[in-house]
Amino acid sequence: MIRAHAPLPLLVAVLTVTFALSPLFSAGFNGFAAEQFPLPQVDPPVQPAGYAFSIWGVIYLGLIAGGLYGLLRAPDHPDWAAMRPALAVSLGVGTFWIAAANASPLLATGMILVMAASAIRAMLRSGSDTPWLLVRPIALYAGWLTAASGVGTGVVLGGYGILSAQSAAFLCLSAVLVVALAVQTRRPGEWAYPAAVVWALIGVIIANAGGPNLPVIFLSCLGVALLSVRILLTLMKEPK
Numbered sequence: 001m002i003r004a005h006a007p008l009p010l011l012v013a014v015l016t017v018t019f020a021l022s023p024l025f026s027a028g029f030n031g032f033a034a035e036q037f038p039l040p041q042v043d044p045p046v047q048p049a050g051y052a053f054s055i056w057g058v059i060y061l062g063l064i065a066g067g068l069y070g071l072l073r074a075p076d077h078p079d080w081a082a083m084r085p086a087l088a089v090s091l092g093v094g095t096f097w098i099a100a101a102n103a104s105p106l107l108a109t110g111m112i113l114v115m116a117a118s119a120i121r122a123m124l125r126s127g128s129d130t131p132w133l134l135v136r137p138i139a140l141y142a143g144w145l146t147a148a149s150g151v152g153t154g155v156v157l158g159g160y161g162i163l164s165a166q167s168a169a170f171l172c173l174s175a176v177l178v179v180a181l182a183v184q185t186r187r188p189g190e191w192a193y194p195a196a197v198v199w200a201l202i203g204v205i206i207a208n209a210g211g212p213n214l215p216v217i218f219l220s221c222l223g224v225a226l227l228s229v230r231i232l233l234t235l236m237k238e239p240k
Helices: 007-025 050-073 084-095 097-103 105-125 135-159 165-186 192-208 214-237
Strands: none
Touching (some): 007 050, 007 084, 050 135, 084 105, 105 165, 135 192, 165 192, 165 214, 192 214
16 A cells, blocks of 8 residues: 555656656657767767667666655565665756757757766665665666766767867766776675676667777776676575
8 A cells, every 4th residue: 555655666666657758758769860060970889789778678668667665565665665765866966858858959968967976876875675676776777877977978088178078088988987987886786787887888889889089998898897807706695
């Protein structure tokens, strides 16, 4: 039964649904359009291959399942309560992100940084109750947003001529790797967060495989190796 004094669990559940449905109420988003920038960005090296964005299907389903379970079965559970304010902020901003991205890359980049920071906070504040419904969907979401923040920032830096496209890619992917390793250190047992970053970095490697972007490819490979080793070490330590 849903308790009458559970407005935050209800808000999170509603926002997971509005966030997941938001692509249906816009033109969709397949990356910033080249003509949205003073210097058109055609296949920027920081951007993963298109297939990598399919992870959103898993993220949406996980967040909806977790939001509904938390509302119906754990509205007052302390393992769930601590993360809800931060998650609500991330999902609330995210509901309007695609519309913002199609209108203004600068606004969208600022928004996704807020989304990522809030999602990471929610992950770090999540308890250990029913991890497949609580922390794991949030961790996957936070990991992808960590990578997406770097991608968006890199495209903007290149598109406005602040850095070359390759320099922007190298700088922003370096930042993604530093943040990912730092967050993973804070919660080493939650492998879904680094797994999402690894998924994005593999997409960057594939997207650059046919071009002269060896520094970007090398950095992405280094990130995949470091994060994957730490994922494996975590899984080996889990109780059988």
